[in-house]
Amino acid sequence: MEHNNCLLDIKDLAVSFMTANGExxxxxxxxxxxxxxxxxxxxxxxxxxxxxxxxxxMRLNQEPPAVIKNGxxxxxxxxxxxxxxxxxxxxxxxxxxxxxxxxMIFQDAMTSLNPTSRVGRQICEAILKHTTLNxxxxxxxxxxxxxxxxxPNPEAVFARYPHTMSGGQRQRVMIALALSCNPTVLFAxxxxxALDVTIQSQILDLMNKLKKDREMGIIxxxxxxxxxxxxxxxVAVMYAGQIIESGTLEEVFYQPKHPYxxxxxxxxxxxxKKENSRLLSIPGTPPDLFAPPKGCSFAARCPHxxxxxxxxxxxxxxxxxxxxxxCWLLDEECGKEVVPxxxxxxSVFKTKRKEI
Amino acid sequence: MIKYxxxxxxxxxxxxxxIATICFFLIRLLPxxxxxxxxxxxxxxxxxxxxxxxxxxxxxxxxxxxxxxxxHLDFGYSLAHAGRSVNEVIAxxxxxxxxxxxxxxxxxxxxxxxxxxxxxxxxxxxxxxxxQLLTIMTTAIPAYVLAAMLQLLLSVKLGWFPxxxxxxxxxxxxxxxxxxxxxxxxxxxxxRTLMLEVGQQDYLKTAKAKGLSExxxxxxxxxxxxxxxxxxxxxxxxxxxLMGSFVIEKIFSVPGLGKYFVNSINELDYTMAxxxxxxxxxxxxxxxxxVDILYVLIDPRVxxx
Numbered sequence: 084m085e086h087n088n089c090l091l092d093i094k095d096l097a098v099s100f101m102t103a104n105g106e107x108x109x110x111x112x113x114x115x116x117x118x119x120x121x122x123x124x125x126x127x128x129x130x131x132x133x134x135x136x137x138x139x140x141m142r143l144n145q146e147p148p149a150v151i152k153n154g155x156x157x158x159x160x161x162x163x164x165x166x167x168x169x170x171x172x173x174x175x176x177x178x179x180x181x182x183x184x185x186x187m188i189f190q191d192a193m194t195s196l197n198p199t200s201r202v203g204r205q206i207c208e209a210i211l212k213h214t215t216l217n218x219x220x221x222x223x224x225x226x227x228x229x230x231x232x233x234x235p236n237p238e239a240v241f242a243r244y245p246h247t248m249s250g251g252q253r254q255r256v257m258i259a260l261a262l263s264c265n266p267t268v269l270f271a272x273x274x275x276x277a278l279d280v281t282i283q284s285q286i287l288d289l290m291n292k293l294k295k296d297r298e299m300g301i302i303x304x305x306x307x308x309x310x311x312x313x314x315x316x317x318v319a320v321m322y323a324g325q326i327i328e329s330g331t332l333e334e335v336f337y338q339p340k341h342p343y344x345x346x347x348x349x350x351x352x353x354x355x356k357k358e359n360s361r362l363l364s365i366p367g368t369p370p371d372l373f374a375p376p377k378g379c380s381f382a383a384r385c386p387h388x389x390x391x392x393x394x395x396x397x398x399x400x401x402x403x404x405x406x407x408x409x410c411w412l413l414d415e416e417c418g419k420e421v422v423p424x425x426x427x428x429x430s431v432f433k434t435k436r437k438e439i
Numbered sequence: 440m441i442k443y444x445x446x447x448x449x450x451x452x453x454x455x456x457x458i459a460t461i462c463f464f465l466i467r468l469l470p471x472x473x474x475x476x477x478x479x480x481x482x483x484x485x486x487x488x489x490x491x492x493x494x495x496x497x498x499x500x501x502x503x504x505x506x507x508x509x510x511h512l513d514f515g516y517s518l519a520h521a522g523r524s525v526n527e528v529i530a531x532x533x534x535x536x537x538x539x540x541x542x543x544x545x546x547x548x549x550x551x552x553x554x555x556x557x558x559x560x561x562x563x564x565x566x567x568x569x570x571q572l573l574t575i576m577t578t579a580i581p582a583y584v585l586a587a588m589l590q591l592l593l594s595v596k597l598g599w600f601p602x603x604x605x606x607x608x609x610x611x612x613x614x615x616x617x618x619x620x621x622x623x624x625x626x627x628x629x630x631r632t633l634m635l636e637v638g639q640q641d642y643l644k645t646a647k648a649k650g651l652s653e654x655x656x657x658x659x660x661x662x663x664x665x666x667x668x669x670x671x672x673x674x675x676x677x678x679x680x681l682m683g684s685f686v687i688e689k690i691f692s693v694p695g696l697g698k699y700f701v702n703s704i705n706e707l708d709y710t711m712a713x714x715x716x717x718x719x720x721x722x723x724x725x726x727x728x729x730v731d732i733l734y735v736l737i738d739p740r741v742x743x744x
Binding site for chain 1: 646651652655660737
């Protein structure tokens, strides 16, 4: 990844929620970056801090209770002469970036649109805020976008209310809304989780196509590893507020280094498996982020846990250029030999991807 | 739209008819004779009066007569106040009650809503805590105690307003305040809850993610959606107020309709009681009818059928 293409560079970011019961350390020191035209998938189980991370970049969390404890989020866009640290901006300054530089597609399309406002109007609202277009031009642009995201008869859709549309249609509207001001970075927070598989597939194709057309950087949050295989260039695996492994799609899927990644990959059902084979799961539950464990956060659930794992937090080991994992097994002095399970067969997803 | 209005209208009329019928028979079930209640010593005369007013006829005959006069919008003459028609009483005293109610609403609803919005916006702040205190107080303290306290403070001690009576505009202020306090706290509480509830909705996050200003998000997205359920309550509230708060009217000596309502039952004044019941039913149903239609206009999700 060349440095001049870097859009987002997140360094040692830590976010906490100050609740009445104490501090919840939702994100605990994560590093990652995103380049132009690249899709980064963040995977991990519920509550691991994926959504908090992207919502922190857009500063959508209520502050307070959310507090950025540490780290920086550098956003660079040489074309527009922008080079800022997002963590230092206030709400008012942030408004210029939200919707214009960064856009977001939310998980639940059913509830993400204002029920009392026509969808076209909701798109125009964003356009009018960030551009100098008048209402008529904004309307034309909105209609054009609605057509681009594959909604038939966009002029009629423009005047419809959200409740008259299906989940898939609403998610298309959300995508049109997110793209309305030509954002450089698009955040997609489980955009297809609430949709059925056929619609899911259509939405993913649409996103890939739009990404190619516009050269956006996409950060894609999901639990669905099939979706990851289809969308992502790079993958970051999050666990208990930390990125425990990151690398290219091939690296993470074929040469996973962290036991948690092994577990995640092992818990996906496979089509060509023996009849009686069991679907694996990772025993236990993630740690309570009120009081994160002292050592490795995965230690309690890890089948390969060692003494050091309970005591000291593992460092970030570099396996190859861009492939990192946080696990003591990777330490030179570890000495413990663990045979990692074989990576996933990606060929099914790969062929699908080429068609687009 | 026309079909919807017509349908609502038919339902409304049916409701009024049902209320009138049920009340008509219920009131006949009350024991006692209205003329003996008025003058216990004059039993022979009472029987004559019963005959004169047709109250000795079979109940179904009386019912037919009642329905007939209702169709002509004539509620008949009061039994307790000879020579006084019910229509006349309504025409004379309802405007007073209505003025008081409208004043209380015009003051109470916007104030309560505004306070609710402010307390939700600055949750846990000074306004929030003081409105919560006000809410608890107006709920816990009975209206007549509150009225007496207001009279003592604002008219006896400070001398700002007359304590009772109904002459100039100045006289209306104390009862208006007293009547609107409950409404202020009700609307404040309701609006606060709804604002916080809508504040949690995903579409507000979408609005924020679009880069909209905070004011735009609150006014265009949050308040608008929070106001919708409040409109539903409005119908009943208007109706309740329009029929007057008997206690408030009594304490401030306001010549409203409330007194006649209570007295008509005590005096077994059949015609007066029925007339007022039907009148109240019409007001309640009409207010709800208007709110229903209003709702269609402001909430696109309510279907016209």
